[in-house]
Every structure is written in C-alpha cells, then in structure tokens.
Amino acid sequence: MYPENQIGRRPALTRRLFLALTFLLLSVPATAQLRIVVDGGVPNPIPVAVVPFGWVGSGLAPFDLAEVIDADLARSGRFAPLARSRMLERPTAGAEVDYGDWVQFRAEVVVVGRMEQVSEDQFQVTFQVMDVPRRQQLLGYTLSSPRADLRTTAHYISDVIYESLIGEPGIFSTRIAYVSADPDDQRRFALVVADADGANQREIINATAPIMSPSWSPDGRDIAYVVFENAGTAIYVQSLATGQRRLVSARKGVNGAPAFSPDGSKLALTLSDVNGNLDVFVSDLATGELTQITRHPAIDTEAAWSPDGGSIYFNSDRSGGPQVYQVASTGGPAVRLTFEGTYNARPRVAPDGERLAVVHNDAGKYRIATVSPRSGDVFVLSNGQLDESPSFAPNGSSLIYATRDGDRGVLATVSTDGLVRQRLDSQGRDVREPVWGPLRSTRLAARSRADEPLE
Numbered sequence: 001m002y003p004e005n006q007i008g009r010r011p012a013l014t015r016r017l018f019l020a021l022t023f024l025l026l027s028v029p030a031t032a033q034l035r036i037v038v039d040g041g042v043p044n045p046i047p048v049a050v051v052p053f054g055w056v057g058s059g060l061a062p063f064d065l066a067e068v069i070d071a072d073l074a075r076s077g078r079f080a081p082l083a084r085s086r087m088l089e090r091p092t093a094g095a096e097v098d099y100g101d102w103v104q105f106r107a108e109v110v111v112v113g114r115m116e117q118v119s120e121d122q123f124q125v126t127f128q129v130m131d132v133p134r135r136q137q138l139l140g141y142t143l144s145s146p147r148a149d150l151r152t153t154a155h156y157i158s159d160v161i162y163e164s165l166i167g168e169p170g171i172f173s174t175r176i177a178y179v180s181a182d183p184d185d186q187r188r189f190a191l192v193v194a195d196a197d198g199a200n201q202r203e204i205i206n207a208t209a210p211i212m213s214p215s216w217s218p219d220g221r222d223i224a225y226v227v228f229e230n231a232g233t234a235i236y237v238q239s240l241a242t243g244q245r246r247l248v249s250a251r252k253g254v255n256g257a258p259a260f261s262p263d264g265s266k267l268a269l270t271l272s273d274v275n276g277n278l279d280v281f282v283s284d285l286a287t288g289e290l291t292q293i294t295r296h297p298a299i300d301t302e303a304a305w306s307p308d309g310g311s312i313y314f315n316s317d318r319s320g321g322p323q324v325y326q327v328a329s330t331g332g333p334a335v336r337l338t339f340e341g342t343y344n345a346r347p348r349v350a351p352d353g354e355r356l357a358v359v360h361n362d363a364g365k366y367r368i369a370t371v372s373p374r375s376g377d378v379f380v381l382s383n384g385q386l387d388e389s390p391s392f393a394p395n396g397s398s399l400i401y402a403t404r405d406g407d408r409g410v411l412a413t414v415s416t417d418g419l420v421r422q423r424l425d426s427q428g429r430d431v432r433e434p435v436w437g438p439l440r441s442t443r444l445a446a447r448s449r450a451d452e453p454l455e
Contacts, residue, residue: 042419045080046165048073048109049102052084053127054092057117063150065115065125065157072158072172075197077420082107094128099135108132111161121147127157129164139164151199169395171196175437176400177204177214177223178411180430191225192431193240198424204238205245213257216437217264224248224258224267235269237285248283257302261309261329268293268303268312280314282329293331304349304356305329313337313347313356313373324358326373338371340378346389350396355416357390357399368401370416381414391435400424402432 050070055061073079088101092114102110113127128140141160145153152173159170174196181189190206191214205211209228216223217237224237233255238245249255253272260267267283280293280303294300298318305312312329315322322345325334338344343361350356350370360369360378368382368390384403391400393413398420400413411424411434424431 042078045078046109047082047105047107048079048111049082049087049105049107050111051087051090051092051113053112053125054114055116056114057123061115062123062147063115063154065113065127065150065154066111068151068154069111069158069161071197072155072170073161075422076162077415077422078162078166093126094130094137094140097130099130099132102132109138109161109165113157118144123147123150125153125157129161151195155195155197168397169439171393171395171397171436171439173440174394175220175440176411177216177435177437178402178431179211179214179433181210191223193223193437196436204240204243212433214433214435215258215260216435217260218262218438219264220438220440222260222264224260226256226258235267237267248285254278259303259305261305262307263309268305270301270303280312280327282312291331293327293329294334295331296334300325302346304347306349307351307353313349315345315347324356324371337373337376338378339376340371344369344371344378348390348392350392350416351394352396355396357392359388359390368399368414370399379418381416381418382412384412387412389433389435393436394439400434400436402434 050066052066070081074081082105086105089098091097091112093112097110097112110130110132111127112130113125116124118124123145125143125145129138131138143153155172158172162170175193176196177191177193179189180192187208188206189209189211191204191211192201193204194201204223207227212226214223214225221241222237222239224235226233226235232252234250235248235255235258236245237248248267249269249271251271253276255269255271257270258267265285267285269281269283270278271281272278277297278299278301279295280300282291282293293312294314296318298316300314300316302315303312310329311326313324313326316325319336321342323336324338324344324347325336327334338358341361344358346359348357355370356373357368357370359366360380362380366386366388367380367384368387369378369380371378381399382401382403387401387403389402396416398413398415400411402409403412409430409432411431413422
C-alpha cells in the first residue's frame with residue numbers, strides 16, 4: 001500500500017508491495033471482456049418485466065435496448081426480472097398492457113417501449129414504466145439517440161427507472177477504469193476505461209512499465225495516473241477525448257497516489273523528500289504551485305478529498321501501523337480517525353462524506369470495510385483474503401474493489417449494506433486497481449412526465 005522506495009523500512013509493507021507487483025506482472029491484456037456475475041441481492045427484489053421493444057424501421061433492429069435494461073436491473077440486485085420466455089404478451093405501449101396477464105406472474109412493474117428509425121443514423125426511443133398493482137403509468141419518455149449511443153441510451157433508461165423506483169440515482173451509465181497487463185509480455189501494461197457493466201472497453205494508455213493509481217476528474221473528462229518511467233515514477237493527467245496528456249510531477253524519488261479535488265482544479269499527491277520520506281502535497285493544476293500538506297517523519301500517502309474540498313484524508317503509519325488521518329486541505333495538524341484493528345489503509349470517501357472505505361485487516365485477512373469518520377465504527381463488507389483498492393460508486397450505494405479468484409485477480413462490487421455482491425469476471429484474465437467514474441451528464445432529448453401518460 002506504500003510507495004516503493006520506503007519498503008525497506010517496513011517488512012510487512014515489503015510483502016504487500018511484492019504481492020502487488022507480482023499481480024501486475026501476472027496480469028493479462030486489457031482487451032479481456034469483463035463478465036458480471038451476481039452473487040447476491042436484497043431479500044425481496046422488485047419483480048419487473050422488461051418487454052422487448054417494438055421496432056419501426058428497415059431490416060432488423062440495430063440494438064436490443066430491452067436486453068441491456070433487463071441486465072442492468074438484474075445486476076443491481078434490487079430487481080427480479082421476468083424471463084422473456086415466460087411472457088404471455090409483448091406490448092410495445094402502455095395502452096396495450098393487459099394488467100391481468102402480468103398479475104399472474106406477480107410482476108409489479110412492466111417496462112414497454114419501441115424504437116423508430118428516423119434516419120440512417122438517428123433513432124427515436126419511447127419507453128413507459130407501468131405500475132401493475134395500480135394499473136397506471138409511472139413514467140414515460142421519448143428520447144432521441146444516434147446509432148453509436150444506443151447502448152448509452154439503454155443505460156440511461158435503466159438509470160431513470162432505477163431512480164424512480166429506488167429513490168437514488170442510477171449508476172448504469174457510469175464508467176470504471178482499471179489496470180491490466182499482458183502475461184505473455186511482462187513489459188506491456190494498460191489503463192482501461194469501460195462501461196460499468198464491463199462493455200465498451202478502451203485502452204487509454206499502454207506502457208512498457210507498470211501503471212498505477214488511476215483517478216477520475218470530477219467531470220469524467222480526464223484521468224490521472226502513475227507510470228514507471230526513466231528509472232522512477234511520474235504522474236500524468238490525460239484527456240479521454242483527445243488522448244493528450246500533461247505531466248504533473250516527475251520529481252526525483254516517489255511521485256504517487258494522485259487524487260483530484262472536488263472542483264477538479266487541484267491534485268493531491270504523494271512525494272518524497274531528499275531523505276526518501278513521504279508526505280502529502282497538493283498541486284494547483286493551472287499554475288503548478290505545490291503546497292505541502294503533511295510534515296511528519298512517518299509515511300503519509302494515499303490522499304482522498306472530502307466532498308467539500310476542505311479536508312484531506314490520508315494513510316499514515318505514524319502510530320506504528322497504517323491508519324487513516326484527516327487534515328485541512330491547506331495543511332495543519334492531523335487527527336487520527338481509525339482505531340479498530342491494526343491496519344486501515346487506502347481511504348476513499350463516500351459522496352456524502354459520511355463514510356470512508358478502507359482496506360481493513362480482519363483477523364489476518366485484508367478486506368474492504370467502511371468507517372464512520374465521526375464514530376470510528378467499522379463495517380466489514382468483503383470476504384476475500386486479499387481485497388484492496390476500494391472505490392465508491394458516484395451514488396454511494398456500492399463499492400468496487402480488487403480481489404483474488406484462485407491465482408488470478410478479478411474486480412468485485414459490494415453494496416454498502418453488504419447485501420448485493422458481484423464479481424466482474426475477466427474470464428481467465430487478471431485486472432486490478434479499479435476506480436469508479438462520476439455520474440455522466442447524458443444529453444438526450446426527452447419529453448413527457450410521469451403524470452403525462454404517453455399514448
């Protein structure tokens with residue numbers, strides 16, 4: 001969990017670093033498709049039927065919107081979709097829904113819709129969500145989508161349905177980033193961005209040395225990361241749209257653990273001094289001005305910002321073992337926050353600031369837990385042997401993290417109540433260092449409201 005040139009001072013940390021680098025060197029190509037495996041869900045998921053959408057256009061429909069929506073809702077663990085093979089009817093509009101048929105299958109919600117081709121590359125998508133017990137429409141929208149964005153449109157529809165029924169923003173339109181490497185060529189590493197369901201994978205950068213610590217900008221346009229180069233480390237910020245990157249820090253010694261401030265104007269990072277000691281700094285991305293935040297002979301690293309930007313949480317062994325501390329984002333005295341257990345590292349902050357995610361030593365096993373900054377109470381969420389790199393979903397409902405499945409690395413998610421668990425199986429390949437991107441601003445033309453039924 002600590003940067004490389006300090007490991008001689010910490011035997012336990014040396015073992016952890018060895019495991020991390022071994023994982024990287026045994027990893028595989030970034031092109032591996034992730035597959036979602038749902039391991040659990042809430043006790044009483046909402047029964048829902050997502051009917052295949054109607055198609056108005058030439059030839060076959062270019063995309064199965066309902067299939068993606070169905071998979072999204074199932075993956076959340078909070079819905080129980082009805083299999084298509086069991087559907088007695090396939091309406092494409094709310095007026096066609098025979099509520100009596102759906103009552104037989106105890107479906108509480110029915111999603112219907114249709115897609116119409118407007119031009120070669122443009123489509124109009126209409127969907128309605130029907131309340132079966134009340135026999136009325138809950139909501140309905142008409143969306144305009146280009147061909148290339150049909151999958152994004154399906155995720156957007158899932159988000160709308162999820163928020164309407166659950167009461168919190170959906171995260172199906174979000175993206176994740178993670179690190180992968182090629183076992184056949186131990187000099188090839190890649191940073192990958194993908195949809196939250198593992199689709200649409202894209203290599204952002206590949207390198208002949210390890211890539212570590214990806215961090216999303218608040219607007220989702222840039223990613224900061226650490227790369228090993230020129231016998232040292234360097235921190236870059238790269239645009240996802242253009243691929244252009246700018247060097248933030250390549251000082252002699254350690255340059256690590258970048259984290260964007262909530263407004264995106266600054267980057268917290270870990271730097272070493274001439275003696276190799278590590279402290280947390282903040283770099284102004286516009287001016288390059290560097291401010292030292294912590295000043296202590298211990299290892300201070302892995303910074304994370306509070307949602308309001310007023311505080312920075314970080315990891316330090318100043319008490320004898322890795323624990324989480326809080327300091328003002330302008331510097332000053334640090335306050336210890338974690339006391340339960342001998343190891344609490346890699347702090348990440350929930351969007352509402354009410355919880356921290358950490359790697360926690362649970363009876364000799366490294367697991368993902370949440371900690372209350374106010375009370376210090378710890379709630380263990382994962383059940384692996386060597387779980388690491390937690391990252392909150394932008395709605396705060398779930399965490400993504402890296403874990404092991406036998407001799408390979410996989411990604412996993414767990415809801416913050418511990419009920420919904422998933423594995424993002426890379427199908428025989430190894431991946432690590434996941435980080436969840438922000439909510440995306442999907443600009444889709446829409447009309448109608450829930451109280452204005454569509455015909």
